[in-house]
Amino acid sequence: MNNEQQATNADIDVSNFSRHLNGRNAPIWWGIIGLILIELSVVSAFTVTYLYLYMQHPQWPPNDIELPPLLIPTWSMILMLLSCVTMYLAGKSVEKSQPKGFVIYTFASVFMALLVLWIRWGQFDNFSMSWNEHVYGSLLWTISGFHFIHIVSAAIGTAAIGFFGVAGFYTKQRQIGVVVDTMYWNFVALAWLPFYFVLYYFPRF
Amino acid sequence: MKNQIPTEQAIFDHQQGSEPILDKTWLSPTGFFGWFTHVNQRKIGFRFVVTSLIFFALGGLLALLMRLQLVQPENTLMGAEFYHQIMTMHGTTMMFFFAVPAMEGLGIYLVPLMLGTRDMSFPRLNAFGYYVYLIAGITLYLALFLGMAPDTGWFSYVPLAGIEFSPGKGVSFWTTMITFIEISALTAAVELIVTILKQRAPGMTLNRMPIFVWSILVMSFMIVFAMPTVMVGSVLLALDRTFATQFFVAAGGGDPLLWQHLFWFFGHPEVYIIVVPALGIVSTIISTFCQREIFGYTAVVLSMVTIGFVSFGLWVHHMFTTGLPHLGLSFFTAASAMIAIPSGVQIFCWIATLWGSKVRLKTPMLFIMGFFAVFVIGGLTGVMAASIPFDMQAHDSYFVVAHLHYVLIGGAVLPFFAGLYYWYPKMTGKMLSERLGQWSFWLIFVGLNLTFFPMHQLGLDGMPRRVYTYLHSMGWEDINFFVTCAAFLMAFGFLLTFINTFISPHKSKSAGSNPWQADTLEWWAESPPRNYNFRHLPVVNSRTPLWQKAPIHKVTGIRADRRETLITTLLDAKAQSVCIMPTPTYWPFVLALTVGFGFLGFMFKPILFVVGFFLSFFAILGWLWPSRPWLAEKPPEEGHPIRGLQ
Numbered sequence: 081m082n083n084e085q086q087a088t089n090a091d092i093d094v095s096n097f098s099r100h101l102n103g104r105n106a107p108i109w110w111g112i113i114g115l116i117l118i119e120l121s122v123v124s125a126f127t128v129t130y131l132y133l134y135m136q137h138p139q140w141p142p143n144d145i146e147l148p149p150l151l152i153p154t155w156s157m158i159l160m161l162l163s164c165v166t167m168y169l170a171g172k173s174v175e176k177s178q179p180k181g182f183v184i185y186t187f188a189s190v191f192m193a194l195l196v197l198w199i200r201w202g203q204f205d206n207f208s209m210s211w212n213e214h215v216y217g218s219l220l221w222t223i224s225g226f227h228f229i230h231i232v233s234a235a236i237g238t239a240a241i242g243f244f245g246v247a248g249f250y251t252k253q254r255q256i257g258v259v260v261d262t263m264y265w266n267f268v269a270l271a272w273l274p275f276y277f278v279l280y281y282f283p284r285f
Numbered sequence: 286m287k288n289q290i291p292t293e294q295a296i297f298d299h300q301q302g303s304e305p306i307l308d309k310t311w312l313s314p315t316g317f318f319g320w321f322t323h324v325n326q327r328k329i330g331f332r333f334v335v336t337s338l339i340f341f342a343l344g345g346l347l348a349l350l351m352r353l354q355l356v357q358p359e360n361t362l363m364g365a366e367f368y369h370q371i372m373t374m375h376g377t378t379m380m381f382f383f384a385v386p387a388m389e390g391l392g393i394y395l396v397p398l399m400l401g402t403r404d405m406s407f408p409r410l411n412a413f414g415y416y417v418y419l420i421a422g423i424t425l426y427l428a429l430f431l432g433m434a435p436d437t438g439w440f441s442y443v444p445l446a447g448i449e450f451s452p453g454k455g456v457s458f459w460t461t462m463i464t465f466i467e468i469s470a471l472t473a474a475v476e477l478i479v480t481i482l483k484q485r486a487p488g489m490t491l492n493r494m495p496i497f498v499w500s501i502l503v504m505s506f507m508i509v510f511a512m513p514t515v516m517v518g519s520v521l522l523a524l525d526r527t528f529a530t531q532f533f534v535a536a537g538g539g540d541p542l543l544w545q546h547l548f549w550f551f552g553h554p555e556v557y558i559i560v561v562p563a564l565g566i567v568s569t570i571i572s573t574f575c576q577r578e579i580f581g582y583t584a585v586v587l588s589m590v591t592i593g594f595v596s597f598g599l600w601v602h603h604m605f606t607t608g609l610p611h612l613g614l615s616f617f618t619a620a621s622a623m624i625a626i627p628s629g630v631q632i633f634c635w636i637a638t639l640w641g642s643k644v645r646l647k648t649p650m651l652f653i654m655g656f657f658a659v660f661v662i663g664g665l666t667g668v669m670a671a672s673i674p675f676d677m678q679a680h681d682s683y684f685v686v687a688h689l690h691y692v693l694i695g696g697a698v699l700p701f702f703a704g705l706y707y708w709y710p711k712m713t714g715k716m717l718s719e720r721l722g723q724w725s726f727w728l729i730f731v732g733l734n735l736t737f738f739p740m741h742q743l744g745l746d747g748m749p750r751r752v753y754t755y756l757h758s759m760g761w762e763d764i765n766f767f768v769t770c771a772a773f774l775m776a777f778g779f780l781l782t783f784i785n786t787f788i789s790p791h792k793s794k795s796a797g798s799n800p801w802q803a804d805t806l807e808w809w810a811e812s813p814p815r816n817y818n819f820r821h822l823p824v825v826n827s828r829t830p831l832w833q834k835a836p837i838h839k840v841t842g843i844r845a846d847r848r849e850t851l852i853t854t855l856l857d858a859k860a861q862s863v864c865i866m867p868t869p870t871y872w873p874f875v876l877a878l879t880v881g882f883g884f885l886g887f888m889f890k891p892i893l894f895v896v897g898f899f900l901s902f903f904a905i906l907g908w909l910w911p912s913r914p915w916l917a918e919k920p921p922e923e924g925h926p927i928r929g930l931q
């Protein structure tokens with residue numbers, strides 16, 4: 081609206097400005113960007129820590145410990161990326177005022193997250209090394225655990241959003257909650273990329 | 286427009302008789318229980334400032350205790366263990382519980398006023414950050430009274446801080462509370478960034494933003510990138526201590542030096558996180574007391590941004606004596622010297638502003654003059670310590686103690702007190718006594734030089750830092766005696782300012798809205814400002830709105846019957862939309878309690894962390910629960926706003 085020729089040498093009337101903030105005009109959108117920046121710093125601190133410790137060791141992992149197999153983490157990677165797509169579709173449904181589609185897509189995402197958690201849980205059982213034997217094991221457990229907790233919170237948050245959706249809370253005008261939840265979801269999913277890379281690929285080179 | 290609000294029943298703040306309605310809308314609940322619900326930025330900012338001053342006093346008392354122990358050789362006032370506890374608590378208090386929250390608190394109080402807006406972007410988050418800070422501080426001091434305080438220095442080096450050499454609860458308190466309080470710093474940082482980027486008055490382009498706001502913006506970004514590293518570090522240390530992970534344990538393939546990297550990658554920027562807002566205060570006060578715009582606005586802003594960037598490349602200069610490769614070390618010496626360039630630019634801009642102007646030497650300006658002298662000395666000894674051969678000698682001696690106090694007191698405490706004298710009238714409506722202020726300044730200034738300058742000599746004479754006593758034969762006793770006396774002199778100076786803040790509200794004259802004839806918007810509000818900051822939101826068309834002849838135009842059409850404020854565009858601050866702000870609530874306090882429970886519980890029984898995690902989830906749900914009666918509504922038709930909701 082009228083933003084083009086806004087003069088600053090007269091009063092400005094905003095009585096008919098939109099009160100529905102759904103994107104970059106909403107402070108919370110920027111707040112989530114800030115949260116993501118913080119978490120990005122955390123992710124890089126973990127990644128750099130891994131690489132730093134890796135460089136201190138001629139042999140990695142130590143003592144001919146096996147590397148974890150690739151197939152299963154790759155599946156969880158794919159599931160995480162797929163869940164980003166369903167979250168995107170959930171957002172689109174709100175946009176198009178299709179509350180049913182919204183509910184279906186959100187819970188599909190939550191379901192995939194639960195699947196990933198289930199896979200991860202199994203992996204914890206199969207790690208070839210415990211966390212207190214060697215720093216390699218400590219890294220494997222801590223980084224996986226860190227990401228695990230994040231999926232848990234993203235899943236809980238999104239499930240809550242799904243329930244609000246069932247109650248019909250989200251509309252085209254009022255979808256900022258969905259927008260920011262999706263942003264955070266995407267971050268959690270993508271944060272797995274660097275971890276997947278250092279934990280599973282890097283030591284194979 | 287489709288989703289126009291039903292304007293019939295709305296009451297706007299430009300309408301006649303809307304003032305009592307504004308008052309009512311923005312009121313903070315009164316009474317003891319009401320206190321826990323406040324969310325207005327000025328209330329929270331004020332609490333931050335007051336609380337940080339209390340921690341400053343506590344940290345100062347601990348310093349005096351240390352000096353009493355060192356007043357004579359082989360003193361038996363206290364043992365090594367207690368000395369190391371209060372030394373660690375002093376450093377931790379001053380850095381984490383005074384300096385950073387004090388600067389954030391000033392930012393939280395002042396930034397929205399300087400931007401011409403009604404509140405910060407996330408008022409409830411603000412309140413949450415405060416309670417986290419309060420809980421962390423109280424817990425740490427409880428640990429001290431229970432004799433369980435950390436005793437491994439403010440940077441908790443491993444292996445000393447590992448479970449093997451520090452088996453007690455002390456270091457666990459440290460790691461837990463450090464992680465916890467960083468949450469507070471990070472929430473404040475995000476909050477400040479978003480407010481600064483999205484809630485400037487229409488017309489306040491980035492290029493017209495007050496320098497203090499710029500400095501807070503730079504500080505906040507530095508917090509966002511630096512604090513997570515120390516959080517990761519202290520979490521890893523906590524894991525090492527609780528679950529026997531091997532991150533810092535050499536025998537398990539870990540690396541103690543990793544701790545130093547993680548800590549100092551945060552620790553060096555930390556110093557600038559404290560100093561950059563102080564630089565903003567200096568520029569603001571100089572400009573007001575010379576009654577002219579700061580010389581070289583762009584240069585000053587750019588050099589603050591540069592300092593922010595460069596400070597992330599200096600951390601290794603704290604590790605010169607750890608046996609890292611020599612080429613790398615030289616790089617960090619060069620980088621450390623480079624920080625002098627932007628600092629120099631600022632100093633020249635200040636000199637140019639002062640040049641030929643009639644400076645009013647009131648107390649705030651005196652503290653700024655003191656800052657010049659003290660900070661320059663601290664900078665000089667810093668350049669000395671950045672050269673490796675010298676550092677090899679002076680490392681871990683009292684020379685470093687002298688240097689760091691010159692930098693921190695010069696670079697943070699003096700400007701902060703200048704700011705206190707400068708903005709006190711805005712916060713309380715009363716001037717601080719000028720006579721007490723001048724006395725206070727001179728005692729502090731003389732006292733601190735007498736305290737810390739001789740410490741250089743002690744260091745060169747070989748006295749190591751962090752010793753709880755020393756022998757007769759070392760020849761350090763005269764200087765130590767002198768230093769202790771001087772420390773009490775300085776403490777008395779600070780005491781005078783504390784007294785001043787207590788008696789001035791009763792004695793001194795009303796300040797009026799703009800006692801210093803300053804140029805920025807906070808002086809356009811009443812003193813103290815109303816709960817909604819400004820009667821009308823302003824429109825700005827210059828860098829110095831209050832020095833303009835033309836009247837300040839206003840924004841109309843903001844509603845008075847609910848908390849509304851204006852959102853503007855990122856770069857050129859055009860009015861963009863209107864945001865409805867949240868109301869007072871208990872939830873931030875509850876969430877702080879549940880998160881605190883999780884962190885503290887972790888120290889005693891790790892599973893309690895999980896309990897805290899889920900309790901927190903419910904608190905967040907309660908917090909975000911839409912308070913409007915939307916559940917009773919039918920899902921709306923496409924494109925229709927829901928009646929009565931928005």
Ligand code: HEM
Pocket residue numbers: 345348349351352372373375376377379380384437438439440686689690693694697698736749750751752772775
């Ligand atoms: C009020 C006047 C102050 C006095 C008399 C004082 C005195 C001291 C003393 C005696 C030590 C211990 C030296 C040692 O045993 O190694 C110390 C350490 C320290 N002080 Fe202060 N100090 C004061 C203010 C400050 C301020 C304002 C700050 C920061 C903003 C600060 C930050 C530190 C730090 C970081 C340490 C190092 C602690 C450690 O070694 O772990 N001090 N101070």
Ligand SMILES: [Cu+2]
Pocket residue numbers: 552553556599600602603
């Ligand atoms: Cu440094």
